[in-house]
Amino acid sequence: MTATALVIGGTRFIGRHTVSELLDNGYDVTVFNRGNHENPFADHPDVAHVEGDRTEEGELRLAGERVDPDIVIDCVAYYPRDVRVATDIFADVDAYVYISSGASYGAKRVPKREDETRLRDCTTEQATDDSDATYGPRKAEGDRAIFAAADEGVNAMAVRPPVVYGPHDYTERFDYWIDRVDNHEEIVVPGDGTNLWHLVYVEDVASALRIVAEEGEAGEAYNVGDGHAPILGEWVDRIADACDTEVETVFAGPRELGAADLELTDFPLYIEYPHLLETAKIRDLGWEPTPLEETVAATVKAHRDSDRTGRENGPDREAEERVLSVLETF
Incomplete structure (x- = not known):
């Protein structure tokens, strides 16, 4: 039976490459987003699309019920609440993977290691702010939401890339x-x-997300970066x-x-x-950079x-x- 994947996001940059990575590895994929951007998979027979706003809990929950995915890759969780809601909705999937960021680290260390380097603090005000200045704290709080969900039995994990580059990079x-x-x-x-x-190629982020979904451990965060x-x-x-x-x-x-x-x-x-990330942890899962x-x-x-x-x-x-x-x- 073909495994199914739900990609929250999935049409612009990291999500677009993630969909391709999943297709190349035999998944049936559903993309969930608002439909504000052109869908490069509109005519692909193995990619379905469910339109909705991930910030609306009811719409995300309905998408989960319609798709009943084996794994969920969350490309657009920018606020801690997004992660908490998603890990509740997808508590029973085989794997929920949250795209965090190297910006979640709060200590000046070289390199930054997942289980040693301190994460940024995040105040109540920062958790709902939409400025660039609070991006790192919000991502760090999302990581903590992953850890909390794992403690409740959810197979939730995080992947932390630094700046991502490659084809279709809208940040330019x-x-x-x-x-x-x-x-x-x-x-x-x-x-x-x-x-x-430290940078990371977008296709390597996509492969990391899949490998973590298949081989990662609940409650763990994995750095990913160029070799x-x-x-x-x-x-x-x-x-x-x-x-x-x-x-x-x-x-x-x-x-x-x-x-x-x-x-x-x-x-x-x-x-x-x-800014350098240690990547030995994800390499232990079989991931290799291009x-x-x-x-x-x-x-x-x-x-x-x-x-x-x-x-x-x-x-x-x-x-x-x-x-x-x-x-x-x-």
Whole structure:
């Protein structure tokens, strides 16, 4: 008998790749969302669609009754209440997997480990706030909801990715750097290029979600990240290789960036303190990351095939050229 999966979300980025991953591994899949975005699986015979709002408990409960899934992958649980409601509704499924985040960690540690590194606190006010500043605390509280559900006998687990990149990435953070490398001979990289922000390829997140659903243990959280974590300067070099081009990287510190009223953190994928996740725990389940040569090449191809530029995620070219002109005088 074919196993059934319910994907809450499922048409844009991580969810889209998760649906494909489940299909490739023999599942019948139902996508549950509001239908606000184009459904790439609309004509697929093994993908059903149930329209509804996951924040409306009755609609999510009805979807669960209609589908009766074996596993549930929750791609759009952004508030602790979302997780608590879902783990109640799906208390009897074989596995409920919540997409958490590396942002749930609250301690500055390198690397961050699931069973050692402290999670962020989350106040009552933060739990219902929708700003970027409370994203990490809300995800951490969702993790705690997973732990509580597992204590009540629910086979609930969490997967914690850092920044995700790859085809169909609507955040366009990685696209910013592809656009720069692909269109200019000289680009500005903030700082000295050694800042470290662990990333993860979207298809590897999708495979992690499936593997955790099949092999994970109730009440556990699993970090997922690329097998190698390049510094920002290396990312630029790898993108240039995938673009089959050459680019001169010019590093700029706070003084040089100040000439264009820029700060280091105005650039996407810049982080002041290293963010690295230990991934041994999920590897023990049989998960393996895709080599970076493949992930970057696929991401560059998808970028070129799309209309994404990522330019709104960082300094515009005019500001960048002002910085370059200042550096040329030194």
